[in-house]
Amino acid sequence: MARVLALEALVNRTLTGVRETIPAFNKLLIEGVPEEWDGPQIEVDLRRLIDACFREPLPKPDVRVLTLPACYDPVLGPDLVELARHAGLTTQQVAQIHSGSTYTVLATGFAPGFAYLGSIDERLAMPRRSDPRPQVQVGTLAIADRRTGVYPSTGPGGWRLIGRVPKALFDDVAQRIARFEPGMQVRFRPISRPDYEREGGL
Amino acid sequence: MNRAVLTRSGPLCTIQDLGRTTGRRLGLAPGGAMDRRAYLWANRLLGNRPDAPALEVTLGGAVIRFESATTLAITGADCSAEIDGAVLPNGFTTRVQAGQVLRLGFSRSGMRAYIAFPGGLDAPRAFGSASVVVREGLDGPLGRAMTDGADLRWPDDPPTGRARGVPRTYVSSQSRSLSLPLIPGYEWHQFSSLDRDSFWSNEWTVASASDRVATRLEGPVLRSGPQSLDSTPLVDGTVQVPGNGTPLVFMRDRPTIGGYPKLGTVDPGALDDLAQARPGTRIRFVRADPEEVLNQLRERRAFFRLDA
Numbered sequence: 001m002a003r004v005l006a007l008e009a010l011v012n013r014t015l016t017g018v019r020e021t022i023p024a025f026n027k028l029l030i031e032g033v034p035e036e037w038d039g040p041q042i043e044v045d046l047r048r049l050i051d052a053c054f055r056e057p058l059p060k061p062d063v064r065v066l067t068l069p070a071c072y073d074p075v076l077g078p079d080l081v082e083l084a085r086h087a088g089l090t091t092q093q094v095a096q097i098h099s100g101s102t103y104t105v106l107a108t109g110f111a112p113g114f115a116y117l118g119s120i121d122e123r124l125a126m127p128r129r130s131d132p133r134p135q136v137q138v139g140t141l142a143i144a145d146r147r148t149g150v151y152p153s154t155g156p157g158g159w160r161l162i163g164r165v166p167k168a169l170f171d172d173v174a175q176r177i178a179r180f181e182p183g184m185q186v187r188f189r190p191i192s193r194p195d196y197e198r199e200g201g202l
Numbered sequence: 203m204n205r206a207v208l209t210r211s212g213p214l215c216t217i218q219d220l221g222r223t224t225g226r227r228l229g230l231a232p233g234g235a236m237d238r239r240a241y242l243w244a245n246r247l248l249g250n251r252p253d254a255p256a257l258e259v260t261l262g263g264a265v266i267r268f269e270s271a272t273t274l275a276i277t278g279a280d281c282s283a284e285i286d287g288a289v290l291p292n293g294f295t296t297r298v299q300a301g302q303v304l305r306l307g308f309s310r311s312g313m314r315a316y317i318a319f320p321g322g323l324d325a326p327r328a329f330g331s332a333s334v335v336v337r338e339g340l341d342g343p344l345g346r347a348m349t350d351g352a353d354l355r356w357p358d359d360p361p362t363g364r365a366r367g368v369p370r371t372y373v374s375s376q377s378r379s380l381s382l383p384l385i386p387g388y389e390w391h392q393f394s395s396l397d398r399d400s401f402w403s404n405e406w407t408v409a410s411a412s413d414r415v416a417t418r419l420e421g422p423v424l425r426s427g428p429q430s431l432d433s434t435p436l437v438d439g440t441v442q443v444p445g446n447g448t449p450l451v452f453m454r455d456r457p458t459i460g461g462y463p464k465l466g467t468v469d470p471g472a473l474d475d476l477a478q479a480r481p482g483t484r485i486r487f488v489r490a491d492p493e494e495v496l497n498q499l500r501e502r503r504a505f506f507r508l509d510a
Binding site: 028031181 | 224229230339341342457458492496
């Protein structure tokens with residue numbers, strides 16, 4: 001991911017006719033303006049940039065860290081108990097491990113404001129459900145394989161639900177949509193159920 | 203502001219333009235008119251900016267009562283439009299008086315009609331566009347289809363002069379079979395040679411579950427392709443093979459990333475024809491020449507004066 005973001009920065013700095021770049025996991029999509037891009041030439045330019053990118057040392061990760069309060073609770077996260085059992089841990093240990101790491105936004109997509117965060121500790125990894133739930137509440141914190149994320153709006157979802165971020169953090173649409181950008185660092189701060197409600201949960 | 207009321211919105215009526223210019227990095231769909239050619243012609247006939255917001259009417263059924271006199275342009279699917287009982291030719295500008303009512307019947311051929319207004323419809327904008335993406339359900343009008351009784355407003359007085367029409371050669375194909383030029387993508391060689399041959403030689407039909415997100419196909423099943431845990435970026439026209447094995451073609455309200463194997467990308471020009479393809483339309487894929495696709499795209503962009 002760090003390499004993809006380095007390439008993205010290089011592309012935006014040196015290539016003309018770029019409309020938008022979309023990084024996702026280990027891929028980078030570059031949208032170009034047809035008039036400014038020559039098929040064979042752009043291929044040469046891109047190869048050169050990729051080579052240059054691999055020769056440079058990796059840039060340091062984004063220093064900004066977004067910290068989101070999260071309540072790890074079996075009522076708010078109905079799969080918490082099952083995931084803990086699957087991992088051979090207590091629910092408290094799951095919360096501790098999950099909130100103990102800093103994650104990177106590896107991709108956005110699925111719904112406006114959804115970010116694929118990773119990678120989570122492999123002890124917490126669990127495949128998604130085979131039958132997605134028709135209704136997952138806004139703010140629900142979830143896990144699928146080595147990824148974690150927060151549902152930005154109420155809707156269907158197949159990830160394992162382990163807790164919730166206060167709903168109040170999703171009230172402002174503009175903020176909700178633009179919260180996560182690829183490469184951004186994210187942490188979760190565990191909060192109690194009463195704190196969750198005080199911070200606008202419900 | 204000139205004004206009209208959408209007294210009936212039919213199955214699906216949304217405001218569209220050329221789609222969002224940014225926001226895909228944040229995971230937002232591009233949105234925009236499904237049949238860009240028809241949409242661009244509607245604006246061109248009125249002398250509008252190419253990206254002026256217009257109405258996209260899916261399958262017809264819309265009724266508009268005009269409170270200001272104007273000139274409008276209707277293109278795309280033929281919905282037997284009438285003004286106070288007089289039949290309107292499709293693909294032409296038409297003069298409307300205040301108090302008159304425009305009615306669109308059920309579309310006889312094609313899926314989507316476009317109605318453009320002088321200067322473009324007045325609409326909220328985000329990410330460089332007024333396009334509505336219903337799937338995302340953003341709060342406010344940008345996330346909602348039009349409902350009965352919606353207000354339509356536009357700034358300009360009607361241009362004077364005689365009616366203008368779309369030259370016949372530029373009307374999107376609305377035939378019962380389509381051949382879609384495809385540029386094989388970077389995962390192409392990870393499909394079995396059996397599947398690759400089968401892809402060129404077989405025929406699919408457009409499924410009724412198709413929508414603004416994707417044109418889904420029914421027919422032969424492809425079983426190979428790379429299996430990856432992480433999703434990869436998509437573009438308009440990406441052909442993906444989901445779990446059920448029948449290909450789908452991503453359209454304007456698509457997600458920005460997808461996790462299933464991808465065969466390649468359909469020629470952007472052919473997506474306009476596909477946008478008008480009714481369920482049951484027969485689809486074949488033919489290998490596209492990337493240079494040729496790029497040249498045609500440039501020609502078309504120059505013709506409609508698109509520069510971004």
